[in-house]
Amino acid sequence: MSGTNLNLKLKVWRQASPKSVGAFVDYQVSVSPDSSFLEMLDEINNNLEKNNQDPIVFESDCREGICGTCGLVINGQPHGPIPRIATCQLHMRNFKDGETIYVEPFRATAFPVIKDLAVDRSAFDKIIQAGGYISVNTGGVPDANEIPISKEIAAEAFDSAACIGCGACVAACKNSSAMLFVGAKVSQFALLPQGQPEREKRVEAMIAKMDELGFGACSNTYACEAECPKGISVKNIARLNREFVKAKLKSQNVEA
């Protein structure tokens, strides 16, 4: 660990409010290679505050890659150049001295910019509220071991459930599609016996909400999987499509 500091030029997207026009602003930094990307931004902000300037607004919380709060587009890639990590897990040793780095918010119609690098991803919550759950009340459930689930199925359901809801899949997609996010949740429950009773209703409700909120369609570029910090597979989208078709065949809803 440790080494000599890197000197970098940052071009950071600054935008005062959702409606105002944004632009890149340049910052020159010298940073330890052991520092994380967000710690570098912390330091820039500390210096801005010392000079009575407004710090760059960006969001983060756990800084361990699990809460899904952070999310920046770094040099054109959601969560930066290293695969399978969130922005908060990106360390400066992955950059070269003298490099110029572009920092932007996740961009999608369904994720409006709030300020600078912070965006509103509440559309994801709305999709879950539409049906991303198993309808059981607290209490009155069977003993946990009364529902045997094979190790393989449990593991596959876990792989889908590992989604952190960061929105990188949407930011990576040229259509701003949320199919990977929705597919992951639909898959988790479609795989498990507990999810069977509402299997069809769930997928229909979640897809309808997703469409309503302005997310685009999937055109199979797989950019979502490539940028997903948890490596959620596009197989989840394939399963989502199958689940949706099966549900529609049986559906009581007569829709176009």
Next chain:
Amino acid sequence: MSTLDSKIPAGPIESKWTNHKFNLKLVNPANKRKYDIIVVGTGLAGASAAASLGELGYNVKAFSFHDSPRRAHSIAAQGGINAAKNYQNDGDSIFRLFYDTVKGGDFRAREANVYRLAEVSNNIIDQCVAQGVPFAREYGGLLDNRSFGGAQVSRTFYARGQTGQQLLLGAYSALSRQIHAGTVKMYSRREMLDLVVIDGLARGIVVRNLITGEIEKYSAHAVVLATGGYSNVFFLSTNAMNSNATAIWRAHKRGAFFANPCYTQIHPTCLPVHGDNQSKLTLMSESLRNDGRVWVSKIKGDTRKAKDIPETDRDYYLERKYPSFGNLTPRDIASRNAKEVCDEGRGVNGGHGVFLDFSDAINRLGQKAIEEKYGNLFEIYETITGENPYQVPMKIYPAPHYTMGGLWVDYNLMSSVNGLFVLGEANFSDHGANRLGASALMQGLADGYFVIPYTLGNYLATNKFSSVSVDQDEFKKDEQGVNDLVKRLLSIKGKRTVDDFHKTLGRIMWNKVGMARNEKGLKEAISEIKELREEFWKDVNVVGSDKDLNQTLERAGRVADYLELGELMASDALHRNESCGGHFREEYQTEEGEAKRDDENYRYAAAWEFQEAGKWDLHKEQLEFEYVKLSQRSYK
């Protein structure tokens, strides 16, 4: 000084909760929707409470400062959740989980609460499985378990190294379902800045809308706080960046007693500090101690690489000193021993770090088996440090992680303010002076799913409520107070940044109110914190405006509260002339260097009543141990 009524039900410990539930008054199903309940915080405790109360038919308003309830820091818990299922046939039982928790907490928790916790632990696992939480399974399809520190049975349920995430997403899905059903209204990106007490009852909160900057008021018949712990008083901790004490601290200033603030848990397996600009510390799950062996060199200032240090020069100090628990001693003991060997100069490169070595386990079980158990943790480690733990031992060091102290609550989880209930890490109730691994998730969900739905109903059914409106004077006065505070922070325009003050406070806390404390250091800490607090109010620079998203302003309010809370932690640690669990006073240790309790004089929970910053009154709740015999903890 007065005594506190913990309202522990009479009768044998096995039947207290059952009898109590029967004796609690109920609210008629048709009347439930007439009651407004505010739940602040949407982590495990808050989300499970809001969802369960919504299912019952109450009119719930849930608040979170996050953009989504799914972000709460419960999500970062890695290792697992305990339950007394005894699926492994290894001798576990409700009584054993109860016993281990009381003993692990070094006899400073309330027996009745801990027993109830152990009792409902099994329901939690059932509930989570029904929600579709993908726990780890064995080939036969049944649930798998693993061991954790402080226990000799395998009772920990887990979902790879992401158990907290999966449990929180379970509670979040239940909450989402109630939001959809309209029983819960979700107010995200709101930070609670005051509690409104009318005629002695908690009747509402004042929040700041973090996007618009507007100060908003909400009324209710009861207020439930589930806002987590206060480890971030140390600046560097394993808590998330935004985890803070403000909600409980503002409630404390409105009359809620703060109990055992000095009981803080320093987690033994975190990544060492890399430099001055570090923003937080990363935890490596304690489950790693199942297969990792902790060691340092026998030689001071040894700068050889791990692989160049021969077996004969290695000191597996936990295995040496605690042969029966070995690397699985409770957290407080593991942390203190790491500090001790590093203070002796035997840490990695003579610094602050010890090795956590998996080479034996990899040789014995194969790399694939280790990958299956800990794969994601090893990846996290490599991402942060640039080193591959399959090839070289991890370097770890203790870091502030969890706070056992919190707002005092009675058996019903009600604070000293009527109608103010406190759940999860935010209360002080179940872990005594030290929490065992995989018990935080258990407590959060026990409180939210299985305790508050009963006890809150009783409170509502047994009290008369006048109608209140957010336009009445009490609300307006508190709103004004919040506005004044915000204006005052913005008007100081000093020279030092908020983070600068927070880091300075953190250093005082870590050095003098950290893993080992003594009278001299604590007295110094108190006067240094007082000085720092004065300086803060003269010289802090909070940039920006109060009319929109201003993260500096958010942090400034939190740091202002830490500057008061830090002093209370030091005062509590100074008053407690004994060592117990995570509170280690150097003056009070056994000949072998273990924590030495003074049961005669300190067998109580210390609940502090706020008078003004720097001035508190002490109330004591005497603790009785009828079922677990008081003894010197031994893990040897």
